[in-house]
Amino acid sequence: MSEEVKKFKITIDGQETEVAPGTTILEAARQIGGKSVPPAMCYYKPLETSGGRCRTCLVEVSKGSEADPRPMPKLVASCRTGVMDGMEVKNLNSEKTQEARHAVTEFLLINHPLDCPVCDQAGECHLQDLGYEHGLERTRTEFERRTFEPEDIGPYIKLHMNRCILCARCVLLANQLTEEREHGILFRGEQAEISTYLNKALDNDFIGNVIDVCPVGALTDRTSRFASRVWFTKPMNASCECDKCSGKVVLWMKGDEVIRVTTRQDQYAESEEWICNSCRWDKKDTKFWNIEGPRHIDRHSVISLNHYQKPVDEPVLLDNPFAKQLSNKDEHQAEEQK
Structure with missing residues (x-):
């Protein structure tokens, strides 16, 4: 008879849960759910070795564990940091975390064009959400954005390197699903880019999944673009x-x-x-x-938000203070009229 594995207790934004040893802070937060879940642009659970690249999931660990209650000296990537028993984490409640997320979003938008009105990913783009929450009205940098021409890397796939944030999801997926990968990250540093070797086309029975794993509009479906x-x-x-x-x-x-x-x-x-x-x-x-x-x-x-079939008990009010304030005002006026 196997011994029962002791679970670790972790508290995130004041909410406690129990997880198995080896679970990351991000997965523990997802178990709690709600707004305590850090955003993730590069982490993708079905892909092996994903995460640790974009740094949007940084959180503050205010208590390391029951055995060592000291806080961690720096913010940590929640997608790559394992849970310890008694750990306490701050996400929404941490000023350091929000400031760091604001800075990371600014870095991601240094070269990424704000072409949401013409991008096919608009409406389901994680970077668009981050840009709305933490982005600036204009860039603080003076140098020109690096630009690339759109490239057809397959009969059905178009690559817009201008929008790529080098999350490497598409490369990891190709590593996992194909035996002969034909694209990857070329060059280093600010010159790094996703491309194919000698303009080879991506040709594999499952290569279309790179479109679904891309968090931005860098990889799009040529058959449905602008449709x-x-x-x-x-x-x-x-x-x-x-x-x-x-x-x-x-x-x-x-x-x-x-x-x-x-x-x-x-x-x-x-x-x-x-x-x-x-x-x-x-x-x-x-x-x-x-x-x-x-x-x-x-x-x-x-x-x-625009879905035509809403589940039972779904709140119809947008979750923001301004909307709630207007709603409370309307309710108050209705009560006065009664």
Whole structure:
């Protein structure tokens, strides 16, 4: 009979939970949920060795553990730091964390263009959310942004290096799903870029998944570019019989037309199962699919806010102090009229 593994207790923003040894602070925060979950631009749970690159998930550890209650001297990357028993972490409640996240967002936007109005990723972009929360109205740097020409790196994939933040998710996915990777990070430092070797095209049965793992609009689907804004489409769960993958996808539909096909993703925009290129691009017609019903988008985004089928007990009020203040004012006026 195996011995029961003792779980570690961790407190994040005053909320306590128990996790298994070896769990990272980020995964512990996700177990708690809510706004205590740090943002993550490079960490992607299904990808091995992901994380530790973007530094948006920095948190303050105010208490190391029960055995050693001293605080950690510096902010730590929550996606790469393991939990200790009795650890106390500050995310929203830490001024240092918010200041660091503000600085990291500014660094990410040094070269990233603010072309959200024309970007296909607008409405489901993590960097767009960070830019709205922590970005500046204008850049403080004087040098010109580095620019690249859009590049077709496959028959269905377009690369916009201008928008890339070098999170390396696409490279890690290719390492994990393919035996012969044809693209990677070339050069070093400020000259680093994602590209293929000698302009080779990405050709693999599962390479289309690099589009889904990209947190910004650097890798886009050539078959659905500029076809429709994401908030004008209806995501539908669908499945088919496929000999390469599970065949479980999300169809993004505009009327009866299938605009694009993607993997099913959880509330942190991480793919549940990879899908093959055939399901993604060769079956963009409802006749190939068994449509199961509407897909509820769990993550906080313009898609979930505009979703046409809201779950029970979902708050209709936007979660910000100004909206709450207006709502309370309206309620007060209604009571006075009574």
